[in-house]
Amino acid sequence: MNNDIERVLYSREDIHQVAQKLGQELTAEYADKNPLIICVLKGAVLFTTDIIREMDVYADLDFINLSSYGNETISSGEVQLTKDLDDDVEGRDVLVIEDIIDTGRTLKFMVDLLKRRNVKSVKVCTLLDKPAGRLVDIKADYIGFEVPNEFVVGYGLDYAERYRNLPYVGILKPAIYEHK
Ligand code: XMP
């Protein structure tokens, strides 16, 4: 699996450090708010477990799954809700944790959904931001790293459901998706 990676962008240690820094900021932000933390499946699972352990606040945790990618490296453009939240979000201070914001479509879909359900506030924390991919005008409030306009995998992010368990974020060798 490691042989399929062209270049490591962020090591486990880099990610741990950024999670500590963001966790401190989020602790200050949510100290008195009892937030509902929403982990966006499946990609944000690893980062969520890092972030929440750095937050010294009372918080609830829920999961949502949206899909737009299929098994391709280019977004299909259509976002679908494939697993809804269990909790009622009305009146809650919500913190969404994402793996990557690329076109921004997934995040826009989710933020609109949460607003329709009358959340009190919604903020977004993402491990990775790929500003060069943006097609929809939306920003995260907390960002781990800005990535170049390449398809990245690892630390939760997949290509065709593989590589999620790599303990770092890296660029996949193009040969992997060109010669399928
Ligand atoms: P959008 O384009 O809606 O994308 O902002 C958000 C979701 O698409 C997936 N995504 C990626 N997954 N490497 C991946 O493994 C990438 O470079 C990449 N870009 C987007 C991801 O699931 C994200 O939540």
Ligand code: MG
């Ligand atoms: Mg995702």
